[in-house]
Amino acid sequence: MTAIPTLELNDGRPIPEIGLGTYAMTGPEGVESVAAGIESGYRLLDTAVNYENEREVGQAIAESPVDRADLFVTSKIPGRHHGFDEAIASTEESLARLGLDYLDLHLIHWPNPSVGKYVDTWRGLIELRDRGLVKSIGVSNFTAEMLTELIEKTGVTPAVNQVELHPYFPQTALVEFHRSIGVQTESWSPLYRDGGLFAEDPITEAARAHGVEPAQVVLRWHTQIGSIPIPKSANPERQRQNADIFGFDLTPAEVAAISGLERGRMKDRDPLSHEEM
Numbered sequence: 001m002t003a004i005p006t007l008e009l010n011d012g013r014p015i016p017e018i019g020l021g022t023y024a025m026t027g028p029e030g031v032e033s034v035a036a037g038i039e040s041g042y043r044l045l046d047t048a049v050n051y052e053n054e055r056e057v058g059q060a061i062a063e064s065p066v067d068r069a070d071l072f073v074t075s076k077i078p079g080r081h082h083g084f085d086e087a088i089a090s091t092e093e094s095l096a097r098l099g100l101d102y103l104d105l106h107l108i109h110w111p112n113p114s115v116g117k118y119v120d121t122w123r124g125l126i127e128l129r130d131r132g133l134v135k136s137i138g139v140s141n142f143t144a145e146m147l148t149e150l151i152e153k154t155g156v157t158p159a160v161n162q163v164e165l166h167p168y169f170p171q172t173a174l175v176e177f178h179r180s181i182g183v184q185t186e187s188w189s190p191l192y193r194d195g196g197l198f199a200e201d202p203i204t205e206a207a208r209a210h211g212v213e214p215a216q217v218v219l220r221w222h223t224q225i226g227s228i229p230i231p232k233s234a235n236p237e238r239q240r241q242n243a244d245i246f247g248f249d250l251t252p253a254e255v256a257a258i259s260g261l262e263r264g265r266m267k268d269r270d271p272l273s274h275e276e277m
């Protein structure tokens with residue numbers, strides 16, 4: 001397998017170009033799946049308070065032969081912890097569950113605009129970065145307008161915006177906006193949760209042309225459009241396959257054909273109306 005390269009965030013820190021999603025990896029099997037992911041070469045691990053698996057992720061890290069300093073651990077502040085003080089308390093609790101003294105990246109999980117506290121929460125993240133408890137700070141499910149508001153009100157640009165992104169919902173305008181202001185895009189549900197994407201012609205044709213699996217084509221597409229995918233797999237063989245995407249390049253025509261599959265979100269999770277606590 002080719003090693004996973006890194007990109008540079010707007011705060012100068014490196015971030016791996018692909019990470020391991022951990023949604024639904026819980027219990028002893030969850031620990032095993034995360035451990036297998038680290039063994040397969042993943043260094044970026046994506047968890048969240050709401051996945052209820054920060055302890056499992058922390059246990060896999062503690063038992064891993066890989067140095068903590070070589071890992072890139074992301075977690076997320078849930079909606080019920082929005083607010084300046086609440087964000088700080090939430091992060092201290094995440095660190096305790098993970099058994100870590102810092103997070104590499106911490107995100108506001110959903111903006112929950114009707115609550116009206118994402119700017120205060122962002123100020124909490126800035127404070128956490130100043131205190132060294134979080135190295136890089138970012139957001140998830142934010143619109144261009146919400147990003148602009150954070151920057152105008154605090155002067156601090158998020159390092160990352162993690163959003164729903166896959167060939168059915170390529171978010172071309174948002175990715176371009178991120179690029180123009182120095183925000184790194186991350187793709188959640190990058191494989192559309194194995195919901196039929198792998199049988200699409202532009203994907204099967206590119207897989208045949210490059211001698212790789214459809215999932216590898218999809219993940220390489222993410223990196224070539226400038227986004228970091230965080231595929232979830234609990235299966236060691238698929239974990240290895242998903243990370244092994246840097247030994248081939250899609251042609252510009254293949255990238256365009258895959259982006260042409262656009263049809264919309266997986267479910268109705270428009271962050272202007274969908275809120276999670």
Ligand SMILES: NC(=O)C1=CN([C@@H]2O[C@H](COP(=O)(O)OP(=O)(O)OC[C@H]3O[C@@H](n4cnc5c(N)ncnc54)[C@H](OP(=O)(O)O)[C@@H]3O)[C@@H](O)[C@H]2O)C=CC1
Pocket residue numbers: 020021022023024046047109140141162163187188189190191192193194215216230231232233234235238239241242
């Ligand atoms: N910020 C946010 O609001 C959100 C963040 N996320 C993050 O993004 C991560 C990834 O998204 P997720 O929703 O889990 O969905 P993904 O698009 O990563 O798909 C995961 C599904 O695809 C299957 N799969 C993985 N690899 C392959 C493969 N090579 N071939 C066939 N099937 C495969 C997995 O099964 P198996 O495990 O059996 O391999 C699983 O069923 C999450 O785990 C979470 O960390 C997700 C949703 C929202």
Ligand SMILES: O=C(O)C(=O)[C@@H](O)[C@H](O)C(=O)CO
Pocket residue numbers: 023048269276
């Ligand atoms: O996985 C995440 O990070 C989420 O935010 C999920 O709750 C996601 O929105 C979902 O799967 C809801 O059904």
